[in-house]
Amino acid sequence: MAIKKKSIFRAERGSLIFYSLMMIWPILQFCVFYIGVNFNSVLLAFKEIDPLDYSKYTYTFDNFTNWFKGSSWLELKNSLGVSLKVYVISLAIGVPLGLFFSYYIYKKMPLATFYRVMLFLPSILSSVVLARLYQYFTDWALPELLAPLHIEYGTKDVPTLFATNSEYKFVAVMAFNIFVSFGTTVLMYSNKMSTISPEIIESAHLDGAGALTEFFYVVLPLSFSTISVFLVTGVAGIFTNQINNYALFSFQAPTEVVTVGYLIYNKTRHAASINRMPDFPFVAALAVMLTLVAVPLTYGVRFLLNKFGPKED
Amino acid sequence: MASITKLFKPRNEKREKMSLLTVIMCIILAVYCIVLLALIFWGLITVLKHPEEFLNGHNRAGLPKYVFLDKGGNFVRAMKLWHKTTPEETTFVESLLNSILYAAGGAFINTLVQCLTAYLCARYKYKLSKIVYGAVIVAMILPIVGSLASEIEMAKRFGLYDQIWGTWIMKANFLGLYFLVFHEMFSSMPMAYSEAAKIDGANDWSIFWKIAFPLAVNTFMTVLLINFVALWNDFQMSLVYLPTHHTMAECVHRAFETTGDFTAPPLRFAFTFILMTPILILFLCFHKRLLGNLTIGGVKG
Numbered sequence: 087m088a089i090k091k092k093s094i095f096r097a098e099r100g101s102l103i104f105y106s107l108m109m110i111w112p113i114l115q116f117c118v119f120y121i122g123v124n125f126n127s128v129l130l131a132f133k134e135i136d137p138l139d140y141s142k143y144t145y146t147f148d149n150f151t152n153w154f155k156g157s158s159w160l161e162l163k164n165s166l167g168v169s170l171k172v173y174v175i176s177l178a179i180g181v182p183l184g185l186f187f188s189y190y191i192y193k194k195m196p197l198a199t200f201y202r203v204m205l206f207l208p209s210i211l212s213s214v215v216l217a218r219l220y221q222y223f224t225d226w227a228l229p230e231l232l233a234p235l236h237i238e239y240g241t242k243d244v245p246t247l248f249a250t251n252s253e254y255k256f257v258a259v260m261a262f263n264i265f266v267s268f269g270t271t272v273l274m275y276s277n278k279m280s281t282i283s284p285e286i287i288e289s290a291h292l293d294g295a296g297a298l299t300e301f302f303y304v305v306l307p308l309s310f311s312t313i314s315v316f317l318v319t320g321v322a323g324i325f326t327n328q329i330n331n332y333a334l335f336s337f338q339a340p341t342e343v344v345t346v347g348y349l350i351y352n353k354t355r356h357a358a359s360i361n362r363m364p365d366f367p368f369v370a371a372l373a374v375m376l377t378l379v380a381v382p383l384t385y386g387v388r389f390l391l392n393k394f395g396p397k398e399d
Numbered sequence: 400m401a402s403i404t405k406l407f408k409p410r411n412e413k414r415e416k417m418s419l420l421t422v423i424m425c426i427i428l429a430v431y432c433i434v435l436l437a438l439i440f441w442g443l444i445t446v447l448k449h450p451e452e453f454l455n456g457h458n459r460a461g462l463p464k465y466v467f468l469d470k471g472g473n474f475v476r477a478m479k480l481w482h483k484t485t486p487e488e489t490t491f492v493e494s495l496l497n498s499i500l501y502a503a504g505g506a507f508i509n510t511l512v513q514c515l516t517a518y519l520c521a522r523y524k525y526k527l528s529k530i531v532y533g534a535v536i537v538a539m540i541l542p543i544v545g546s547l548a549s550e551i552e553m554a555k556r557f558g559l560y561d562q563i564w565g566t567w568i569m570k571a572n573f574l575g576l577y578f579l580v581f582h583e584m585f586s587s588m589p590m591a592y593s594e595a596a597k598i599d600g601a602n603d604w605s606i607f608w609k610i611a612f613p614l615a616v617n618t619f620m621t622v623l624l625i626n627f628v629a630l631w632n633d634f635q636m637s638l639v640y641l642p643t644h645h646t647m648a649e650c651v652h653r654a655f656e657t658t659g660d661f662t663a664p665p666l667r668f669a670f671t672f673i674l675m676t677p678i679l680i681l682f683l684c685f686h687k688r689l690l691g692n693l694t695i696g697g698v699k700g
Contacts, residue, residue: 104603105523112516112531112573118553119569120538127549183427190424193415201428204435206690210682212632214652215671219442222664227441227460265434273690297418319539332635336656354547355639366548373546384540 130370140363149371161349162372169345172260173324180264185313187268188275189301192282202276209269217333220262259343263329271316278312279305307396314391321384325376346376442668446473450663473669480660481670484653489645498631498647500563505570506626514619516573517581518611522593531573532582538574547639554640561642569640577622584615621688628678628689647674 131149136142153162187205191198208216282305290304306313328347331339337352350369357365417425441460445453449467452458467473481491489497520528550569551560559565592614593606601609612619634648645653654661654670661667682689 101523101603102525105519105525105527108515108519109527109531111571112512113527115512115568115572116531116534116574118557119550119572120534120574123546123550123553126553127546130549130552186420186424187428190421190428193421195415195417195421195425197425197428201432202690203686204432205428206686207435207682210628210632210678210689211675212634212648212651212671212678214632214634214648214655215675216438218655218667218671219438222445222668223438223441226664230457230460265431297420301420333652336652351547351635354551355635357548358551358639359642363552366552369548370546373548381541388540 127370128374130367131374132371133367135364135367137362137364149367150375152368153372153375161344162346164341165344165346165349168256168343169324169327169347171256172263172327172329172345173320175260176264176267177320180267181271181317183264184268184271185275185306186301188272188279188309189305191272191276192279192305202272205268205272207269208266213266213330213333216266217262217330220265221334224258255340256342259329259331259334262334266330274312274316275309278309282308310396314388314395317391318384318388321387322380324383325380346372442671445665446668446672448665450665453665454663467665473665474673477654477666477669477673480666481650483660484650484657485645487643487645489650494645494647494650497563497641497644501566501637501641501644501646502627502630502633504563504567505630506623508567509570509572509626510577510619510623512571513573513575513578513622514581514612514615515607517578518585518607518615521582521585521588522611535574535578539576551639560640561644563641563644566636566640577626580618580622581615584618585611588614617688624681624685624689628681631678632674 132145132147133143134146134148152158187201191202286304286308287300290300295303324346326347327345328351329343329345331343331345331348332351335343337356339348339352350373353365353369357363357369444462445459447466447468448458448463449465450473452464452467458464478491481494482488485494516531520532554560554565554569557565559568588611592610596606596610632648634646634652637644637646637649638652641649651670651674654667
């Protein structure tokens with residue numbers, strides 16, 4: 087009995103040693119690159135780094151207040167407006183389309199497998215490839231293709247440089263973003279829908295449910311746990327989504343399409359490329375302010391979805 | 400956390416009749432596919448045009464008047480001019496090597512850390528396991544915006560900046576959706592296997608490598624593939640963290656920003672096709688694995 091207890095103890099001790107050793111790296115990495123980075127981000131937001139000696143700094147609130155003055159405020163106000171517009175449009179067009187596409191694939195309608203592959207294709211191609219193909223096509227080829235229409239029907243002039251330099255650039259950029267947005271979501275939604283028991287669908291059919299009723303009253307509620315993951319995590323996307331601006335326009339995106347995510351990335355990249363550390367705190371301050379807005383917003387949406395969203399049971 | 404991962408199994412029931420809704424969806428999807436394929440096809444025919452034909456011949460949308468493949472055409476020219484995209488004059492081979500190291504190394508380390516941490520949390524019921532699981536959920540829901548400036552500063556401080564191995568270390572974390580995928584997989588694995596191995600004298604290390612990991616290898620490969628594709632295509636992070644180790648994606652991005660020899664779109668598109676060819680081959684070989692293996696459920700925490 088004593089020998090058995092001893093061997094169990096030895097095995098448990100061995101497991102604990104294995105567990106502890108294997109956990110060292112993940113915990114260390116998490117502490118440095120998640121907790122440490124974010125803590126440093128908050129500290130950085132209050133720093134004023136000496137431009138002549140980067141090791142010297144003082145603490146200040148100016149990094150926060152300067153965002154609400156002069157050209158920085160105009161820049162921030164504009165990018166916030168664009169970001170909100172992007173979020174609403176994606177929510178109103180991208181999400182419903184993604185759900186309907188998933189439903190089509192889940193129902194195994196004609197060419198469903200092919201459509202599934204095609205919807206996923208933009209996700210595996212680099213954004214720089216697809217974005218530039220789209221940009222050059224709309225800028226150079228589309229005007230040439232639409233030119234005969236102009237002659238035949240007397241329509242309005244087809245703008246050259248459609249995506250880059252016309253009054254439609256926001257529309258063009260949004261169209262592209264919605265176009266490439268379906269890959270992962272459709273994959274996840276349709277996989278989740280495929281877990282719905284066929285008996286439930288059959289009983290809905292026996293009750294006389296048509297496709298729309300089946301979609302809204304059976305499929306949507308039973309897939310809602312997956313949909314809500316994307317809806318909740320998507321809220322922070324208001325402040326992080328760059329709408330492929332960097333792939334389309336590099337660091338020269340027109341004002342009409344500059345989002346907060348792009349603004350933060352571009353300012354950080356610029357500061358890093360010329361090794362200007364004193365510019366980092368200004369960006370970090372904006373990041374801290376936006377996180378303070380994003381946290382309650384995300385939890386608010388999560389609360390509302392949990393309370394009012396459809397329940398699987 | 401409701402059902403997170405299940406192997407995708409095609410259902411065998413009969414195909415249903417099409418309704419008005421599905422007919423409309425079919426039309427929209429058909430248009431989507433035509434636009435996407437047309438875009439790629441247009442890119443391909445543009446690469447096959449002589450730069451002069453595109454720029455001065457005013458043939459931007461049509462088929463090439465003659466297929467420009469003399470001495471390899473735009474593809475070979477792109478490879479020869481590759482070094483001109485970067486100030487360090489990174490050659491095609493160097494950027495290819497950088498891409499392989501950045502994407503394969505980063506993807507492998509990230510997937511391995513996620514897989515191993517998920518295994519430890521799922522199979523060892525210590526308090527730390529619960530804390531780690533909670534941290535993943537919190538990190539997913541808690542939106543932290545724009546910590547890039549701070550991350551660069553930290554990377555510089557630790558000597559990881561502008562080092563490919565440095566990006567591996569930064570990516571060797573367990574956070575993210577795939578941790579949950581692995582966690583669900585290991586949780587649903589019967590304990591009987593590991594208990595039997597323990598009776599036979601196997602230690603925890605060999606139980607993981609010889610029993611648990613082979614059972615999870617399918618999911619591991621899928622996640623590895625997804626991570627590899629994402630890193631291969633990524634140019635924004637390498638642009639920031641690897642200012643002198645240019646990857647292929649970054650060189651392609653730079654080709655569109657460089658003037659002089661690079662102004663002609665047929666040449667620029669040759670760069671994009673060179674970048675996407677390996678990924679398209681991977682996709683054609685592994686599309687079933689990429690498309691069919693993962694589902695996620697709701698996150699409750």
